[in-house]
Amino acid sequence: MGVRSVAISACGRVLQRAFSLHSAHSTKDMENFFQLVRNIVPALTSKKHKGQDGRIGIVGGCQEYTGAPYFAGISALKVGADLTHVFCAREAAPVIKSYSPELIVHPVLDSSNAVEEVEKWLPRLHALVVGPGLGRDDLLLNNVRGILEASKARDIPVVIDADGLWLIAQQPALIHNYQKAILTPNRVEFGRLWEAVLNSPVDTQGHSDSVLKLSQALGNITVVQKGEHDLISDGQQVLVCSQEGSSRRCGGQGDLLSGSLGVMAHWALLAGPERTNGFSPLLVAAWGACTLTRECNHQAFQKYGRSTTTTDMIAEVGPAFSKLFTT
Ligand SMILES: NC(=O)C1=CN([C@@H]2O[C@H](COP(=O)(O)OP(=O)(O)OC[C@H]3O[C@@H](n4cnc5c(N)ncnc54)[C@H](O)[C@@H]3O)[C@@H](O)[C@H]2O)[C@@H](O)CC1
Numbered sequence: 001m002g003v004r005s006v007a008i009s010a011c012g013r014v015l016q017r018a019f020s021l022h023s024a025h026s027t028k029d030m031e032n033f034f035q036l037v038r039n040i041v042p043a044l045t046s047k048k049h050k051g052q053d054g055r056i057g058i059v060g061g062c063q064e065y066t067g068a069p070y071f072a073g074i075s076a077l078k079v080g081a082d083l084t085h086v087f088c089a090r091e092a093a094p095v096i097k098s099y100s101p102e103l104i105v106h107p108v109l110d111s112s113n114a115v116e117e118v119e120k121w122l123p124r125l126h127a128l129v130v131g132p133g134l135g136r137d138d139l140l141l142n143n144v145r146g147i148l149e150a151s152k153a154r155d156i157p158v159v160i161d162a163d164g165l166w167l168i169a170q171q172p173a174l175i176h177n178y179q180k181a182i183l184t185p186n187r188v189e190f191g192r193l194w195e196a197v198l199n200s201p202v203d204t205q206g207h208s209d210s211v212l213k214l215s216q217a218l219g220n221i222t223v224v225q226k227g228e229h230d231l232i233s234d235g236q237q238v239l240v241c242s243q244e245g246s247s248r249r250c251g252g253q254g255d256l257l258s259g260s261l262g263v264m265a266h267w268a269l270l271a272g273p274e275r276t277n278g279f280s281p282l283l284v285a286a287w288g289a290c291t292l293t294r295e296c297n298h299q300a301f302q303k304y305g306r307s308t309t310t311t312d313m314i315a316e317v318g319p320a321f322s323k324l325f326t327t
């Protein structure tokens with residue numbers, strides 16, 4: 001099997017090729033990942049109707065956590081989705097609505113017919129982001145299990161983050177081998193998944209071989225291990241995103257990433273591998289979303305330093321996207 005690990009600099013050039021066995025792609029393919037991301041971004045034209053550039057669902061939001069689904073949803077819109085639906089617990093809904101009139105909010109996640117309520121919307125959604133601010137209540141997690149099953153049956157791309165990853169660590173079979181899944185664990189979530197799937201404590205956090213191994217153990221689904229460098233694997237290759245961010249680690253940055261990735265995953269799958277030089281479209285989408293998140297962090301930090309919060313980063317999505325991906 002072809003296995004590669006490639007580090008890409010801030011300007012998109014290949015810096016190193018850590019190991020290469022019979023790779024199906026050449027180093028030349030990797031030279032400009034920025035261009036591959038640009039290739040998946042849909043053109044803005046007057047011929048389109050509302051919804052065509054993305055209708056994204058966020059599954060999360062409970063009594064304790066209302067910020068996370070808001071951050072994910074508003075980030076999806078700021079990146080370029082046309083509509084964002086948040087499916088959350090009843091109590092969280094008025095709070096999330098009050099943050100933003102841009103989000104469509106469904107207070108259904110803790111109802112007895114939650115799966116049916118969300119399923120009604122699935123034919124209209126291009127991608128789901130599952131987990132930001134979901135919490136770990138068994139009732140909610142059981143409903144989300146049903147929503148994941150229904151999404152898989154419809155072949156909908158799903159980004160799984162935060163407490164969605166907690167659910168996957170309890171039941172890895174839920175997502176095993178589903179080629180339209182992307183997992184976005186932070187360090188702690190990665191360790192939890194590793195222990196659940198590989199039945200041993202994680203030894204080499206932050207190394208390309210561990211993200212590759214976890215992806216393979218999950219049936220070659222795309223895994224984004226967030227950290228000082230983001231490592232992204234589809235079980236065949238490992239990409240490294242080292243875009244300059246900052247030393248500010250306020251909560252919510254992962255939600256910005258997962259919301260952005262929801263849209264970019266839809267765009268990448270629509271564009272297809274011919275637009276991504278044969279690379280897995282989800283790998284390109286993940287690299288694009290990581291690069292964007294880190295650039296937002298960098299730009300916000302230039303302005304606000306230690307007081308930078310995720311809201312400041314979200315204000316940078318437009319300028320950062322233009323700088324990185326607009327030709
Ligand atoms: N404003 C909000 O509503 C926010 C809600 N959040 C939600 O909070 C819930 C729990 O998320 P957590 O991320 O706390 O998950 P966990 O409860 O699994 O995290 C456990 C701990 O790991 C620590 N940690 C994270 N990265 C680490 C690293 N690189 N090295 C060492 N320790 C590290 C964190 O400080 C946290 O205390 C999720 O639903 C999440 O979406 C977060 O997304 C942050 C913002």
Ligand SMILES: Nc1ncnc2c1ncn2[C@@H]1O[C@H](COP(=O)(O)OP(=O)(O)OP(=O)(O)O)[C@@H](O)[C@H]1O
Pocket residue numbers: 162185186187226227228229230245246247249250251252253254255256257290293294
């Ligand atoms: N040490 C670091 N240096 C630079 N960037 C980092 C570092 N750690 C994480 N990041 C970036 O921050 C973003 C979010 O990663 P993080 O590990 O904070 O997620 P998280 O813990 O899930 O966040 P959240 O608070 O939203 O739950 C990623 O894009 C990642 O690239």
Ligand SMILES: [Mg+2]
Pocket residue numbers: 161162186254255
């Ligand atoms: Mg998180």
